[in-house]
Every structure is written in structure tokens, then in C-alpha cells.
Amino acid sequence: xxxxxxxxxxxxxxxxxxxxxxxxxxxxxxxxxxxxxxxxxxxxxxxxxxxxxxxxxxxxxxxxxxxxxxxxxxxxxxxxxxxxxxxxxxxxxxxxxxxxxxxxxxxxxxxxxxxxxxxxxxxxxxxxxxxxxxxxxxxxxxxxxxxxxxxxxxxxxxxxxxxxxxxxxxxxxxxxxxxxxxxxxxxxxxxxxxxxxxxxxxxxxxxxxxxxxxxxxxxxxxxxxxxxxxxxxxxxxxxxxxxxxxxxxxxxxxxxxxxxxxxxxxxxxxxxxxxxxxxxxxxxxxxxxxxxxxxxxxxxxxxxxxxxxxxxxxxxxxxxxxxxxxxxxxxxxxxxxxxxxxxxxxxxxxxxxxxxxxxxxxxx
Amino acid sequence: xxxxxxxxxxxxxxxxxxxxxxxxxxxxxxxxxxxxxxxxxxxxxxxxxxxxxxxxxxxxxxxxxxxxxxxxxxxxxxxxxxxxxxxxxxxxxxxxxxxxxxxxxxxxxxxxxxxxxxxxxxxxxxxxxxxxxxxxxxxxxxxxxxxxxxxxxxxxxxxxxxxxxxxxxxxxxxxxxxxxxxxxxxxxxxxxxxxxxxxxxxxxxxxxxxxxxxxxxxxxxxxxxxxxxxxxxxxxxxxxxxxxxxxxxxxxxxxxxxxxxxxxxxxxxxxxxxxxxxxxxxxxxxxxxxxxxxxxxxxxxxxxxxxxxxxxxxxxxxxxxxxxxxxxxxxxxxxxxxxxxxxxxxxxxxxxxxxxxxxxxxxxxxx
Numbered sequence: 002x003x004x005x006x007x008x009x010x011x012x013x014x015x016x017x018x019x020x021x022x023x024x025x026x027x028x029x030x031x032x033x034x035x036x037x038x039x040x041x042x043x044x045x046x047x048x049x050x051x052x053x054x055x056x057x058x059x060x061x062x063x064x065x066x067x068x069x070x071x072x073x074x075x076x077x078x079x080x081x082x083x084x085x086x087x088x089x090x091x092x093x094x095x096x097x098x099x100x101x102x103x104x105x106x107x108x109x110x111x112x113x114x115x116x117x118x119x120x121x122x123x124x125x126x127x128x129x130x131x132x133x134x135x136x137x138x139x140x141x142x143x144x145x146x147x148x149x150x151x152x153x154x155x156x157x158x159x160x161x162x163x164x165x166x167x168x169x170x171x172x173x174x175x176x177x178x179x180x181x182x183x184x185x186x187x188x189x190x191x192x193x194x195x196x197x198x199x200x201x202x203x204x205x206x207x208x209x210x211x212x213x214x215x216x217x218x219x220x221x222x223x224x225x226x227x228x229x230x231x232x233x234x235x236x237x238x239x240x241x242x243x244x245x246x247x248x249x250x251x252x253x254x255x256x257x258x259x260x261x262x263x264x265x266x267x268x269x270x271x272x273x274x275x276x277x278x279x280x281x282x283x284x285x286x287x288x289x290x291x292x293x294x295x296x297x298x299x300x301x302x303x304x305x306x307x308x309x310x311x312x313x314x315x316x317x318x319x320x321x322x323x324x325x326x327x328x329x330x331x332x333x334x335x336x337x338x339x340x341x342x343x344x345x346x347x348x349x350x351x352x353x354x355x356x357x358x359x360x361x362x363x364x365x
Numbered sequence: 366x367x368x369x370x371x372x373x374x375x376x377x378x379x380x381x382x383x384x385x386x387x388x389x390x391x392x393x394x395x396x397x398x399x400x401x402x403x404x405x406x407x408x409x410x411x412x413x414x415x416x417x418x419x420x421x422x423x424x425x426x427x428x429x430x431x432x433x434x435x436x437x438x439x440x441x442x443x444x445x446x447x448x449x450x451x452x453x454x455x456x457x458x459x460x461x462x463x464x465x466x467x468x469x470x471x472x473x474x475x476x477x478x479x480x481x482x483x484x485x486x487x488x489x490x491x492x493x494x495x496x497x498x499x500x501x502x503x504x505x506x507x508x509x510x511x512x513x514x515x516x517x518x519x520x521x522x523x524x525x526x527x528x529x530x531x532x533x534x535x536x537x538x539x540x541x542x543x544x545x546x547x548x549x550x551x552x553x554x555x556x557x558x559x560x561x562x563x564x565x566x567x568x569x570x571x572x573x574x575x576x577x578x579x580x581x582x583x584x585x586x587x588x589x590x591x592x593x594x595x596x597x598x599x600x601x602x603x604x605x606x607x608x609x610x611x612x613x614x615x616x617x618x619x620x621x622x623x624x625x626x627x628x629x630x631x632x633x634x635x636x637x638x639x640x641x642x643x644x645x646x647x648x649x650x651x652x653x654x655x656x657x658x659x660x661x662x663x664x665x666x667x668x669x670x671x672x673x674x675x676x677x678x679x680x681x682x683x684x685x686x687x688x689x690x691x692x693x694x695x696x697x698x699x700x701x702x703x704x705x706x707x708x709x710x711x712x713x714x715x716x717x718x719x720x721x722x723x724x725x726x727x728x729x730x731x732x
Binding site for chain 1: 411413427440441442443444445446447448449450451453454455457458461462472473492493494495533534535536537564565566714717718720731732
């Protein structure tokens, strides 16, 4: 079991080593720098969690839907909408003083509700009109992104900072009041590792998903529906309801990721239209889910590793190391890991087709 | 997915992460940063360092610093950095790697909170407004040079309709659009400038579409306040004159190229790096001008006539000596309302908050 992932890692290092060599870089020292920046250096683990937390949410969101073969590609948009609704809740219910459980709870509920509502649009279209949810959920990502830009740039909306000289120079969203900022726990190790509250919520969400899919009738039915819709209908399972419920759960998790962006990391909806939208957490989450084979706990682990890779990319790039090359190496590592997955899932058998036993012909 | 399978998946991932951790442990303590005496300076760019526009102009400034100060400094850059957590991660890694002075070349990168978090590091931000003991702001009065480049555009138009590809509906871009229009109207009275917003600093495909739509709606000269030369490439394909921005991008449109308002970041960067090295660095707000040699015009293309060049040179001299200022009254907005009365001049604060477009600009200041 260890052989395949180990081999795909070795392959990844070998392949990207060739790329590094061809571009005139020392492969070994580059790797050392990568790992150092991701997991070892002072404060590195905390910075890795900054990337890993949103990936865990979008990864779980994708995994929740994909398990039922419901291809919700809209994690990106659901995260953005969740961030919008959660920021509204934080602005409305927050006040001065320390973190307030009420304000944070309101943000969590609002983020989940926003994400779920956004996911229910393709959900309803799929359940009642048999629309392809891949396309509708994908398209809604762009709508959500434009909505975010619109709220900050093109209107004097509730979210937009409208007072002060800074706000006149460059439009930004309002800062969240201090009681709406999510607290984190600091581990005093290696320059301090900050565990964001959102990371705790992600672990909780993973546990809930695991129980849901492996211990409840709901989860069982959802998986049967995914594997064989016809068999499920024979057994009297309600397809439409299940589609709506699973889409809502998936969207709620992504929306919670948006709330965590507000509360944990940005402390505002978005300071810049090139901020949150340029991270593409929703799309990376799909890769995370696939690598984790839709297993919720594996999603957490993969999100952590991919988050480390993303965080290290910021350190690795520089005048002597183009950011494009960082992307290539990250791509090779992910590609190899996914390729290795294929080998785990399917067995390659080299067989000489015996002449004696031709495949039985299907009924003509 | 069966339970057996999911257990296997977890085992697989656990082993993968073990492998990663093993590698990390093996290489962990070895730091790649050499301890050298060179003063470390970093730049953070919003787009690619070779965008042939805004970020590239800054990177040329960086190379100028490296060339002027040689081995006494070590410079690097981080490109395509988004505002928010990614910026925080990037700054954290730069500080960890020993960078003492960091230039951020986009609004929203640095604020007083960040400056307070790293009191031992000096920060400088282009186009911003927040200052602190270790956070400085700098920018150039490009409205003057954009006005001059607008004159070149106004001289080139036949129909009196120009197109201007713009990024975001923010004061910085709005004042440049206004300056461009005023310059064009000086050479071609009554000229109209149409705007198309891309909502991005660097997006070649959107910029090209914007240029296309401006061209098809009747613009016979194109200008821009975005970072890539995509508009120029389109202009060249239609043989339409083009005014660039930020960098000399003539090679993308050899015959369409007129000129561009450019920044000379290099000398400023050298001054600031030197000051940081010898401990005389002070926080402040710097607004460079033509007179300082901070802003200027890129070399002209073949379509700019001698008469136009002479007119622009004369105007440039008048701006330098303070005899002329494009944002002096009377100035009217799109609806014909008097915004700046005769005898009044806009100051930098007003420029930084400009949210109205001058008469003859077609488009909304809200995007």
C-alpha cells in the first residue's frame, strides 16, 4: 500500500527534477526549500494552515456531493456567497470587545445558509428539470464573483467602506467589528503556530460527513442513488429530495469556508477584487477531494499537504525562480499523486489473451 | 465507496504524508539562506514581472537598484500576489528570509496593522495612502504625462472619438482617464473618449475584447490604463494609433505606437534603499513629477508629427515650471456641471479621491 504513493512521489520528484535541471536550478536545494517553507521553518506550519483551511472546506464540499455522483463544481461560487452573507452577519451582529460567540455563530449560520442557497439553484434545476449541474454550478461561480466585485466596486452597498479618505481612494469592504473576528489557538512551537477556529470547524465538518455517509440511512441512500439511480428508485428512495439535501450540505460547507475567510483570515469581506477571487479555492478543492477519494478525513490530510505546497510556492518564487516554474512543480506533484491513485484503484494486468476462452458473446 | 476502500485511502495518504515528513526531517534543519552581508530588498507585484506594463516598470527599477548598488544589495521579487492571506504569507516568508525593506506595488498590500506586526522591517507602498513609522507611500503624478500622451492621441484622431481601456472605476484610473481626455481635447476640440472597464489590472484577453468593442463602436485611436499590451497588439492589427501606459511597449505595435506615460521608479528606489542601508530612511508620502524625472513620456512612434511633438514639448515645459496644470478650472463634468471653478486647482488629496469624469468622456465613473 505504501509502494504506489511512494513511487508516485519519487516519480514527481524525478520529473520536476528534470524540469528544474533544464531551467538551471538545483533540484535538491529547491525541494529542501519547498519542504522547509511548507512545514519546517519558523511559523511555516501556521502559514500552511492559512492555505489548508479553505482547501479543507472546499474539498469537503466537493467530496460530499461527488459521493452521490452529484458533480457540484460550484464550490468556488458557494464559498464567495458564503463569505458575502457571513460578512453581512458579522457586520450586523458584531460589536466592539472580544470575540463574541453570538456574532461568530451568526456568521457560521449565515455562511452556511448563503452557500447552501447558492448550491440549491443548480440543485433545484437538476432535481426538477434535469439540468446538468456541472454546467449550472460552474456558471454560477462567475455570477458570484461578479456579485462580489459589484458589492465592493460598483455600489455603495452595505459591505462597502464608505467613510474616510482611504475609502475614497480605493474601494474596499468594511472591516469586521472586533467581536466578529474568529479567535485562534496558538501552539508555542517553532515560532508559534496559529490554529484558526475555521480549521476546527473543518475537522468537525469532516466528522459529521463521515458519520453521515457511513453510519446513517441518509448516507447509504445517497450512495446507492449515486451508484445506481434506477435501483434506488426501485427501492423507493426519494431522488429529488436527496439531490436537494446533498447539494445544500455541499454548498453549506463551502459557504462555511467563506465565513472562515471573513472571520479567520481577512477580517473583512474582501479588501480587493483581486483578493479572494484570485485564490480559486473552490477549484483546488475539487483536486483535494479527488486525491482524497472523497473520504472526509483524507480530505483534511490532503488539504494540509496541498496547502503546504501552495504556501511554499510563495516562498520559493523569486527573481531567480519564476512563479510559473513553481506552478509547474506543484502541477507535476499533484498530477503524479492523481496518477498514482489510478494505479491503486485499478490493477494493471499484462495478460496474454488465451485463445481457448474467447469472451462470451452478448445476446445478439 | 466501500469501507475497505476508504480505509485503504486513508492508509495511502498517511503513508504519503509520512514520506513527506521523512523527507522534511531529513532536510529540515538545513537552511538554504546564505548568511551574507548584502542588504536584502524585495518587491511584491500584483501581476507578472514581465507584463510589459506596470509591474515590469517596477522590476526595471529593481534591476536598476541591483546595478547601481551591486553586491551591497540582494534583491528579489514576488509576482502575481493577491491581496489577503497570500500577501500575508508572502511577507512572512520574506521577513523570515531576512528582507529588510519591502516595496509593495499595489494598493491594499500594506496597512498600519501589517507595519506594526513587523516593526523591524521597512515597508513602502505604491499608490496607497496609509503611513506609519515603518510604512511609506509613493507614487507619481502621472496625470501630467497622461495628459501629454492624450495630446498625441488627440492629434492622431480623425473622427474625434477615442477609446480608453480602463481597469477599475477608482480615482487613480478616473483621473488618468480625465487627463487623457483633456489632453486629447486640447489637440482636437470636442473629442470624445469612450471607456470600457475590464475590472482587472492584468487580463490580456479582457483588454483585447475591450479594445475590440471600442474600435467597433467608432474609436479611431486607442489608449489604456491597464497593464498588458493587448490593446496595442489589437490596435496594430487594425492599423489604429495606440497610446500605452507604464512601459515602453512599442515593439508590440511598431507602427501604431504613439507614446506612453511612463514612470522612472529606479532612481527613487535607489535613494530609498540607500537611505534604509545607512539608517536615514524616514516614512513619508512621495509624489514624483516630471520635474523630478519621476514621470515622463516614452519615445514617440512614427505616426507622431513634428508639430505634435513640438506642442507636447512646449506643454511639458509649462507643466514643469508650473505655468500649466491640466486640473485647473474651469473644469466641467460629464453633465456639464462646473466642478472646478476658474482660478482653482485640484490638490493631490482631491486627485486621490476624484470620482467624476470630465466633459466628453463617455462611460460611468462607477464602472
